Amino acid sequence: MSSTETATSGATAAGGEKRITRKDLLMSWLIWTFFSHSNYNYERLQASAFAHAMTPIIKRLYGGDKEQTREALQRHLVFFNTSPDFGAVIHGITIAMEEQKANGEEISDNAITSTKTGLMGPMAGIGDTIGQGIVVPLLIALGISITGLGAQAQQSGDLTGITGNPLGPILYFILVAVFSIGVTYVMYTQGYKQGRSFVTSVLKSGLMDKVILGASVLGNIVLGGLTAQFVKVYVGWTVKAGETSVRIQQDVLDKILPGLLPLALVVLTWWLLKRGWHPIKLLVIYVIVCVLGAIPFMGPQPQFITDACGSSILQPYGPCADPVPPAEGE
Amino acid sequence: MVKNPKGERRLSRGAKISLVISTLVVIIGIPTAVQAMTFTETEPSSTVTISLFQSILIGLGYYLSQSPWIAGLSFYTLNRPLVAGLLVGMILGDPGQGALIGAAINLIYLGFISAGGAIPGDPGLAGWVGTTIAIAGNLNYGAALAIAVPIGLLGTVVWNARMTVDSAFMHMADRAADKADIGGVIRANILYPQAWLFLITFVPVTIAVFIGASFIGDVINGFPVWLLGGLAIAGGILPAIGIAMNMKFIFLGSAIPYFFVGYLVMVVLGNEVSIMVLAVIGVALAFLHVVFLGDRVSNASKPKSEKLRSDKSAESEAAR
Numbered sequence: 001m002s003s004t005e006t007a008t009s010g011a012t013a014a015g016g017e018k019r020i021t022r023k024d025l026l027m028s029w030l031i032w033t034f035f036s037h038s039n040y041n042y043e044r045l046q047a048s049a050f051a052h053a054m055t056p057i058i059k060r061l062y063g064g065d066k067e068q069t070r071e072a073l074q075r076h077l078v079f080f081n082t083s084p085d086f087g088a089v090i091h092g093i094t095i096a097m098e099e100q101k102a103n104g105e106e107i108s109d110n111a112i113t114s115t116k117t118g119l120m121g122p123m124a125g126i127g128d129t130i131g132q133g134i135v136v137p138l139l140i141a142l143g144i145s146i147t148g149l150g151a152q153a154q155q156s157g158d159l160t161g162i163t164g165n166p167l168g169p170i171l172y173f174i175l176v177a178v179f180s181i182g183v184t185y186v187m188y189t190q191g192y193k194q195g196r197s198f199v200t201s202v203l204k205s206g207l208m209d210k211v212i213l214g215a216s217v218l219g220n221i222v223l224g225g226l227t228a229q230f231v232k233v234y235v236g237w238t239v240k241a242g243e244t245s246v247r248i249q250q251d252v253l254d255k256i257l258p259g260l261l262p263l264a265l266v267v268l269t270w271w272l273l274k275r276g277w278h279p280i281k282l283l284v285i286y287v288i289v290c291v292l293g294a295i296p297f298m299g300p301q302p303q304f305i306t307d308a309c310g311s312s313i314l315q316p317y318g319p320c321a322d323p324v325p326p327a328e329g330e
Numbered sequence: 331m332v333k334n335p336k337g338e339r340r341l342s343r344g345a346k347i348s349l350v351i352s353t354l355v356v357i358i359g360i361p362t363a364v365q366a367m368t369f370t371e372t373e374p375s376s377t378v379t380i381s382l383f384q385s386i387l388i389g390l391g392y393y394l395s396q397s398p399w400i401a402g403l404s405f406y407t408l409n410r411p412l413v414a415g416l417l418v419g420m421i422l423g424d425p426g427q428g429a430l431i432g433a434a435i436n437l438i439y440l441g442f443i444s445a446g447g448a449i450p451g452d453p454g455l456a457g458w459v460g461t462t463i464a465i466a467g468n469l470n471y472g473a474a475l476a477i478a479v480p481i482g483l484l485g486t487v488v489w490n491a492r493m494t495v496d497s498a499f500m501h502m503a504d505r506a507a508d509k510a511d512i513g514g515v516i517r518a519n520i521l522y523p524q525a526w527l528f529l530i531t532f533v534p535v536t537i538a539v540f541i542g543a544s545f546i547g548d549v550i551n552g553f554p555v556w557l558l559g560g561l562a563i564a565g566g567i568l569p570a571i572g573i574a575m576n577m578k579f580i581f582l583g584s585a586i587p588y589f590f591v592g593y594l595v596m597v598v599l600g601n602e603v604s605i606m607v608l609a610v611i612g613v614a615l616a617f618l619h620v621v622f623l624g625d626r627v628s629n630a631s632k633p634k635s636e637k638l639r640s641d642k643s644a645e646s647e648a649a650r
């Protein structure tokens with residue numbers, strides 16, 4: 001793996017050796033950044049995007065030779081799928097291998113393809129856990145927080161009076177752009193410079209495991225906070241036994257642990273998802289349960305959303321106000 | 331022909347055609363039928379009407395949210411309801427309101443992860459069309475969230491139509507490669523799939539928003555109060571799914587207790603502090619956790635990462 005240092009030098013070095021220029025590498029990176037999912041499909045996922053990203057390299061290395069161009073294009077149109085940002089290291093490595101091959105080293109088509117397929121799984125695992133699993137939700141949570149969607153929007157329920165801060169989405173956009181483009185660039189250039197052995201040694205060293213663990217700790221704390229802030233379940237039910245009435249929400253649940261129900265609900269949802277329930281199925285079930293829970297069978301018909309208190313099992317926006325309203329009807 | 335390791339995902343030709351037709355019927359047919367019914371009612375609406383120009387901008391926005399043109403960032407940006415909400419708000423003349431509704435809808439899709447091209451609902455469509463309906467119909471918080479859910483599900487139809495038909499362009503790329511035609515491969519990667527994407531995103535969304543958005547808002551506002559209350563309750567509960575979907579990835583091993591730490595810290599701080607405060611605490615704890623677990627980390631988390639990897643390579647992962 002000594003395909004280094006020449007990244008910045010001229011196109012063809014002495015002795016007719018074919019070299020990738022820095023411009024070729026940047027061009028290939030740009031194409032991948034833009035078009036990685038342009039033709040995303042069930043059959044071979046990112047295959048045509050990979051071949052597209054290789055076109056500046058193929059032109060430089062095999063330009064003019066129809067047979068070699070054809071073989072190179074076909075070589076890169078095989079099934080490929082990875083994380084678009086962290087997985088870009090594979091492109092760098094592939095470019096380095098293509099360069100060696102074009103200069104007469106014994107590298108079979110198979111060696112290139114198996115390098116690609118061998119790395120795309122692990123890189124997808126790492127990239128999707130860090131990118132889609134932790135960094136992006138974290139930045140979105142930050143954006144939501146800045147937008148000002150807090151308890152007050154949920155308490156009143158009426159969104160008309162409240163205006164959000166547009167800075168939230170804008171800041172999120174900038175941060176996620178820096179993250180995504182930056183990672184893709186570093187991966188592309190490092191993959192080309194350091195080659196395959198570097199990547200496998202990093203994968204083996206357990207460094208990525210440490211990064212993922214640390215990021216998971218951070219992610220879990222933020223998710224816990226989001227649960228407290230945004231998941232709202234209130235029981236409006238009042239159990240009456242003779243003279244005494246027990247309000248389930250205030251007198252029972254809040255005494256055990258404030259916000260017990262939202263916490264239990266999130267953990268239950270996680271457990272169901274882990275057991276293979278489809279999120280869409282859960283969405284449908286939850287909406288149905290909410291609507292059923294809102295049927296006013298215990299008290300008078302509510303005139304406004306906020307005065308459903310005590311007439312149904314579940315209660316929107318907040319716990320019931322103090323004196324139980326249906327008492328006056330008795 | 332290249333062997334496809336994911337052959338079982340491929341659909342037959344008949345299934346492809348029927349999928350495409352059903353997509354068009356669902357997306358164009360339903361709003362048209364709905365519109366036909368509204369002519370008989372002709373009741374005055376208290377809602378915001380959306381002009382054709384605004385509909386075109388919203389349709390264009392949804393196309394862009396799936397397209398590669400914004401430096402390939404669309405999947406992380408325009409496709410997220412938070413950003414889509416702001417843009418819809420700007421188009422309809424109320425950016426702050428749009429950003430707020432987008433943020434609310436985004437809670438459901440917080441843990442949205444596209445794995446191997448299969449998506450659980452489309453946050454893009456939920457964001458663009460959901461925010462439009464919420465603003466046009468002046469909906470409350472819960473109803474805005476509740477309407478975004480079925481719209482997001484409809485988005486999977488668009489996504490499937492795209493992923494299925496794009497397979498055909500793969501074969502065009504093969505033929506171009508056989509002729510050593512680099513330009514042909516590039517056209518197969520950009521031109522044809524983007525034209526198809528434009529057709530299945532811009533056209534139906536523009537028509538649906540122009541014809542249906544205010545109407546759907548009217549219908550929802552006509553619901554009985556207890557049903558609106560039910561939707562409002564759902565608005566408080568649905569974020570649990572978004573959070574739990576994210577937990578599926580990181581609620582593992584020795585990181586589990588930190589979820590409860592974060593929860594209790596937020597409860598103690600009265601639910602109103604910025605997430606930034608928690609994030610700073612989180613970074614400090616993450617650092618301590620990794621440092622003090624030291625070399626045991628790689629062993630302790632081995633089963634996790636192994637499992638993740640086999641998951642991924644089997645399902646072969648990624649998305650935008």
